[in-house]
Amino acid sequence: MTAPGPARRMWPLYAAGFTTAFGAHGIAANLGGFSDDAVTSLLVLGGLLALYDGAEVVLKPVFGTLADRIGAKPVLLGGLVAFSIASALYVVADSPGWLWAARLGQGAAASAFSPSASALVARLNPSAKRGRAFGSYGFYKSIGYTLGPLLGGLLVWAGGLRLLFTVLAVLGAAVALWAALAVPVVPPLPKQRQTLLDLARRLADPVFLGPTAALAVATAALSVGVGFLPVSGAAAGLGTIATGAAVSVLAATAAVVQPYAGRALDNGKVTTRTGLAAGLALTAAGLAGAMLPGLTGVLLAATLIGAGTGLITPLGFAALATSTPEERMGQTMGAAELGRELGDAGGPLLVAAVATAATLTYGFAALALLAAVGAGLAVVGRGGAMVDAGPTQ
Numbered sequence: 001m002t003a004p005g006p007a008r009r010m011w012p013l014y015a016a017g018f019t020t021a022f023g024a025h026g027i028a029a030n031l032g033g034f035s036d037d038a039v040t041s042l043l044v045l046g047g048l049l050a051l052y053d054g055a056e057v058v059l060k061p062v063f064g065t066l067a068d069r070i071g072a073k074p075v076l077l078g079g080l081v082a083f084s085i086a087s088a089l090y091v092v093a094d095s096p097g098w099l100w101a102a103r104l105g106q107g108a109a110a111s112a113f114s115p116s117a118s119a120l121v122a123r124l125n126p127s128a129k130r131g132r133a134f135g136s137y138g139f140y141k142s143i144g145y146t147l148g149p150l151l152g153g154l155l156v157w158a159g160g161l162r163l164l165f166t167v168l169a170v171l172g173a174a175v176a177l178w179a180a181l182a183v184p185v186v187p188p189l190p191k192q193r194q195t196l197l198d199l200a201r202r203l204a205d206p207v208f209l210g211p212t213a214a215l216a217v218a219t220a221a222l223s224v225g226v227g228f229l230p231v232s233g234a235a236a237g238l239g240t241i242a243t244g245a246a247v248s249v250l251a252a253t254a255a256v257v258q259p260y261a262g263r264a265l266d267n268g269k270v271t272t273r274t275g276l277a278a279g280l281a282l283t284a285a286g287l288a289g290a291m292l293p294g295l296t297g298v299l300l301a302a303t304l305i306g307a308g309t310g311l312i313t314p315l316g317f318a319a320l321a322t323s324t325p326e327e328r329m330g331q332t333m334g335a336a337e338l339g340r341e342l343g344d345a346g347g348p349l350l351v352a353a354v355a356t357a358a359t360l361t362y363g364f365a366a367l368a369l370l371a372a373v374g375a376g377l378a379v380v381g382r383g384g385a386m387v388d389a390g391p392t393q
Contacts (some may be wrong), residue, residue, distance in 0.1 A: 001205050003107060004018065008182045009124055009182060009183055009184060010079065010121070010124065010133065010136070011178075011182070012139060012175060012178040012179035012182050012183050013076075013117045013120055013121055013124075013179070013183065014136060014139075014140040015175045015178065016076065016080065016113050016114070016117040016179065017114070017117055017137050017138075017140050017141035017144065018140045018141060018143060018177055019080070019083070019113075019144065019168075019171055019172060020141070020144070021112045021141045021142070021143075021144025021145045021148060021371065022144035022145075022147060022148045022151075022152075022168075022171070023083065023087075023106055023110065023144075023148075023168050023171075023172075024052055024053075024110070024145075024148065025144070025145050025148030025149055025152070025337065026148035026149065026151065026152030026155075026164060026168070026176050027052075027106075027152060027161075027164065027165075027168075028052070028148075030149070030152050030153050030156045030161070031048055031161075033296070034158050048099070048100065048103055048373055049116045050106045051100065051103045051107055052103055052104075052106060052107035052110070053107065053341055053344065053345060054107065055104055055107030055108045055110075055111055055140065056107055056110060056111045056114075056251075056338075056341050057341045057342065057345075058109075059108055059111035059112070059270050059292060060111045060114065060115050060334045060335075060337045060338050060341070061331070061335050061337075061338050063075055063079070063111050063112040063115060063116065063330075063333040063334060064115040064116075064119070064319060064331045064332070064333050064334020064335065064337070065330060065331045065334060066112075066329040066330070067115065067116045067119050067329075067330030067331075067334075068119075068188055068327060068328055068329065068331050069188060070188060071185065071186060071187055071188050071191055071330075072116040072117075072119045072123065072185040072186055072257040072272075072330055073116075073119045073120065073179070073183055073184075073185050073186060075112050075113070075116040075330075076112070076113045076116035076117055076120065076169065076179055076183070077176050077179060077180055078111075078112055078113075078213075079110065079111070079112025079113030079114075079116065080108045080109070080113050080173075080175050080176035081172070081173070081176050082105065082108070082109035082112065083092055083105075083106055083109035083110060083113065083168070083172040084168075084169045084170075084171075084172030084173040084176065085105070085109075085169075086101075086102050086104075086105025086106045086108075086109055087102060087106060087165045087166075087169035087172060088165070088166075088169040089101060089102045089105065089163045089170040090102035090161070090162070090165045090254075091162050091166050091169060094104040094162055095184060095385065096151040099161070102165065106168075111170075114337060115330060115334040115337050116330065116333075117137070118134075118137070118333040118336075118337070119185065119315065119329040119330040119333045120186060121133050121134060121317075122134075122317075122321035122324075122333070123186045123326065123329055123368050124184070124186065127321075127322055128266055129266055130262075130266075130317075130318045130321050130322065131261070131262035131263065131264070131265030131266040131314055131315065131318045132259065132262040132263050132265075132266050132314075133226055133262065133315035134258075134262055134265060134313070134314040134315075134318050134321075135260070135261055135262020136256075136257070136258075136259055136262070136315050137314075137317075138258040138259075138262075138310070138313045138317075139256075139258045139259050140255075142251060142254050142255035142258065142310075142360075145251055146251040146252060152254070152293040154165055154173070155167055178189070181318045184350075188327065189288055199368050200257065201305070207323045208320065208323070208324075208332065208335070208336075208377065209389065210276070210319075210377075211272070211276065211315075211316040211317075211319040211320050211336070212320070212335070212336050212339040213339070213374060214276045214279065214280060214312050214316050214345070214374060214378070215313065215316040215317070215336060215339055215340050216339045216340055216342055216343030216346075217280060217310060217312075217343060217347075217370060217371050217374050218279065218280075218283060218308065218309040218312040218313060218316070218343070219309070219341075219343035219347070220343035220344065220346055220347025220348075220350070221283045221286065221287060221305050221308065221309060221345045221347060221350050221367060221371060222247040222250070222254065222305065222306075222309045222344075222366060223343070223344045223345075223347050224287070224347045224348055224351050224364075224367055225247070225286070225290075225301060225302060225305045225306075226247055226250065228250075228290075228300060228327060228348070228351055228355075228363070228364070229243065229246055229247060229250070229290060229301060229359060230243040230246075230247060231360065232290060232298060232364075233295070233358060234294070235360070236297075236298070237295055238294075238295060238298065242295060243298065246295075246298045246299055246301075246302045247302065249302040249303060249306065250301075250302035250303075250305055251304040251306065252305055252306070252308045253302070253306025253307055253310060253334040254305075254306040254307075254310040254313075255310070257306065257307050257310025257311055258310045258311075258313055258314050259314075261279075261310060261311045261313075261314050261315055262314040262315070262318065265314070270315075271362075272316075272318060272319040273316045273320075273378060275311055275312075275315040276311075276312055276319070277317055277375045277378035278311060278375075279307075279308045279309070279310075279311035279312035279315065280308065280312065280371050280372070280374045280375035280378060281308070281371075281372070281375040282304050282305075282307050282308030282311065283304070283305055283308030283312070283371045284308075284325050284368045284369075284371035284372040284375060285304050285308075285368075286300070286301045286302070286303070286304030286305035286306075286307075286308055287301065287305065287364050287365075287367050287368035287371060288364070288365070289301040289304055290305075290364040291361045291365060291368075292366050301364075308371075316335065316336075317333075320332055320333070320336050321326050347367060348363040350363070350366060350367060350370075351364065351367055353365035354366045383386045
């Protein structure tokens with residue numbers, strides 16, 4: 001991938017995106033199978049998985065606002081250092097109780113450096129290059145999601161959870177040092193005093209809600225695909241290799257599409273309105289494809305969901321960056337990340353609830369309908385339901 005702007009300024013930010021994704025999925029995918037001493041029941045496993053995401057839901061908007069106040073780079077570096085320390089905590093202690101503390105610390109730290117990295121991607125690139133910048137950032141983050149379960153599993157197999165946490169501690173420290181040396185200081189900009197009512201009005205503006213809702217739906221579909229496509233495949237008699245390959249296709253497709261989507265936006269070949277509508281339509285089609293039986297349905301769903309989410313992610317963030325005052329970039333990115341986290345949790349809950357009442361096929365249909373409605377609103381919306389940004393804005 002070609003980094004927009006000076007490469008030395010952008011690569012540490014891409015590495016930060018990889019770190020949060022790899023840390024989230026690398027541990028989550030291996031807690032249940034390789035940590036019998038710490039994970040004694042499904043309830044304990046659920047609690048450990050929820051700690052990371054729960055911390056992000058609560059703290060990402062807070063750290064995003066802090067990045068606007070003191071500058072995004074200090075929050076980025078502080079979060080990466082805290083992530084390294086939290087990971088090292090379990091390496092040193094190696095006890096079930098400290099695993100909870102380490103996981104909570106990792107989630108809190110990721111809440112700091114993830115929105116700060118997004119804000120810096122926006123601040124360090126002009127509007128005409130933000131599509132490509134967010135496409136590259138999303139590519140490396142998707143690589144982290146893809147490699148997390150596989151590489152994490154190999155590390156845990158070779159040396160237990162302590163080895164995986166050791167690698168994460170070293171990774172966090174290395175990226176922090178790299179960012180300290182390569183990422184320039186982007187000073188906070190002066191801004192008018194903002195009341196809670198002003199914040200509520202800005203976040204309720206369709207210019208913010210449109211892209212954020214699309215990002216939430218995309219994340220919900222991605223989470224549902226990763227979690228439920230293996231269930232659908234197993235019910236059709238497919239083995240773990242086939243279903244695992246399908247999930248890998250989903251993640252890989254999402255990763256590959258993002259840089260091309262961002263480049264198309266910058267070159268004026270697509271606008272955010274049409275791109276987000278197309279992405280939601282592809283996502284809906286993928287969820288509908290999941291309703292088909294057998295390997296055909298699983299692969300079709302994985303490919304289309306991956307393509308749809310890969311199209312939505314860079315365009316959604318580029319739209320938010322274009323419509324946001326520079327001095328509020330961190331706050332907007334933190335709030336948008338919150339929307340994604342809610343989609344990450346809400347999508348599986350919706351599908352599971354409908355599947356419990358009916359069948360998994362109806363669960364996929366419910367989320368497909370939601371995505372299709374979003375696509376329709378994006379197409380017919382007027383007056384800024386989504387920022388119709390092009391390369392000149």
